[in-house]
Amino acid sequence: MVYCGGSPGNGLRLRDAASPLGAVLEFLKNLLLPRPQSPPVDIVKRFDLIGRVGQGSMSKVWRARDTKTGRIVALKVLDLKKTRAYEARFVGRAKPSEGEIAVRLEHRYIVPTFEYGVTTRGEQFLVMEFIEGESFTVLMELNDERTRANRLRWLIELAEAIGYIHAQKLIHRDINPRNVVVSRDDDHVRLIDFGLAVPNSEAFQAPGNRTGVIDYMAPELVRRQKTDERIDQFSFAVTAYEFYAGRRPWRTSDSLDVAVQHINSPPTPLLDAAPQTDPDLAAAIMRGIERDPEARWPSMHEFSAALSARVGAPGA
Numbered sequence: 001m002v003y004c005g006g007s008p009g010n011g012l013r014l015r016d017a018a019s020p021l022g023a024v025l026e027f028l029k030n031l032l033l034p035r036p037q038s039p040p041v042d043i044v045k046r047f048d049l050i051g052r053v054g055q056g057s058m059s060k061v062w063r064a065r066d067t068k069t070g071r072i073v074a075l076k077v078l079d080l081k082k083t084r085a086y087e088a089r090f091v092g093r094a095k096p097s098e099g100e101i102a103v104r105l106e107h108r109y110i111v112p113t114f115e116y117g118v119t120t121r122g123e124q125f126l127v128m129e130f131i132e133g134e135s136f137t138v139l140m141e142l143n144d145e146r147t148r149a150n151r152l153r154w155l156i157e158l159a160e161a162i163g164y165i166h167a168q169k170l171i172h173r174d175i176n177p178r179n180v181v182v183s184r185d186d187d188h189v190r191l192i193d194f195g196l197a198v199p200n201s202e203a204f205q206a207p208g209n210r211t212g213v214i215d216y217m218a219p220e221l222v223r224r225q226k227t228d229e230r231i232d233q234f235s236f237a238v239t240a241y242e243f244y245a246g247r248r249p250w251r252t253s254d255s256l257d258v259a260v261q262h263i264n265s266p267p268t269p270l271l272d273a274a275p276q277t278d279p280d281l282a283a284a285i286m287r288g289i290e291r292d293p294e295a296r297w298p299s300m301h302e303f304s305a306a307l308s309a310r311v312g313a314p315g316a
Contacts (some may be wrong), residue, residue: 042121047075052053058195059305063130067197073114074128076307086195086211093203098242102168102194109161111181111190124292131192133184136176136177140243151243152307152316153237154182157189159304165191166300168230169200175235175244176216200229212257215248223257230293237288240307244282245273249289256292263291278315283306 006035043049047064053074054061064075085207087095099116103126106112113125116276140146158180165172179292181190196211198204207224210217218234221227241249249267250258269288284306290296297303310316 005044028298038117040118040122041125043075043077043119043125047073049075056193056195058086066127070288072109072130074127076128077119078124080121080123089209090204092145095198097124098195099124101197102126102128105134105165105168106192107161107164109157109191110164111192128192131181131183131190131268133181133190136180136182136239136243137150139182140177143246147243150187152311154180154189155240155243156304156311158191158239158301158306159236159307161189161191162170163300163304165197166200166232169208170197171200171204171227171229172197172232174212175232175239176213177239178213181240189279205255217259217262218291218293222262228293231297233288233296233303234274236300236303237285237296240285241267241270241273241289242275244285245270247273266291269283278310278313281313281316284310 021206026098035083046068047066050063050065050072052214057232059076059078062075064073065071066073066075088119095115102113105114106130111131112129113131117125119125120204134142139151139154160176162172165178172191172194174193175191179191179193181192182188188263198209205226205228209227210221210224212221212231212235214222216235216238218227221231236294238248249270250261250265251268267286270277270286271279274282286299287302287306288296299307
């Protein structure tokens with residue numbers, strides 16, 4: 001099974017293997033430069049649509065053969081009305097599209113995006129590497145010997161991917177188990193879906209843009225307060241907690257109640273929910289779920305280092 005998610009993108013652009021992604025300022029300059037408009041693409045003629053492999057709230061994903069390159073890809077097409085409604089939130093701000101963001105990200109634990117553009121129907125689309133594998137959601141449900149043996153390594157890989165995104169001055173805003181896939185080819189993580197990603201700048205930190213999955217949403221986001229990259233850390237920590245406890249830190253099935261609990265109720269300590277967990281690892285994860293962003297880890301790099309220090313420990 002392949003998983004790829006999403007939202008907005010315009011202007012056809014091919015991945016440039018020599019793209020100067022080493023410097024953050026160069027990354028941002030390229031990201032915000034106006035893009036030349038390219039002719040719309042008739043995706044039915046351009047791609048052989050082999051079969052649907054996924055659907056998000058704003059997109060559909062196909063396994064497809066690209067007749068231009070001959071390779072098998074994941075073709076993601078964004079819902080036109082929902083995309084326009086989402087983009088309307090950012091009127092007056094230079095928000096890059098999902099395609100503009102995704103095509104410039106080059107990290108071993110992030111799914112590569114080869115190209116993006118607009119269809120002849122006005123829909124935005126992305127062409128990505130086809131990843132055969134299982135999402136964190138599926139692996140958590142399986143909770144088999146393979147999952148227990150590899151979950152810490154997978155979490156460290158995800159932390160490294162998020163840290164890379166933050167180094168590019170971006171916020172993912174939608175970290176959750178559904179958006180992480182472990183490839184069957186190499187047993188490594190791929191982070192997907194940059195439909196909600198925004199620059200980590202004052203204009204996009206402003207209160208009001210409450211998007212994401214409520215179960216993984218940081219309290220400051222629920223309150224519609226100013227947000228920054230630490231909302232990704234909170235979402236990551238909830239995901240890590242779930243890998244070890246088989247449940248999230250707050251027990252409820254009602255979305256409104258989840259939001260209230262994230263604001264008003266302390267999370268169940270991981271050692272209470274999963275007593276077999278290594279205590280230092282549990283403490284590291286719980287720090288990422290702190291209600292006050294200032295009490296969380298200073299960065300994903302330091303969070304990742306804390307997890308790495310527990311590799312090989314009993315219960316890790």
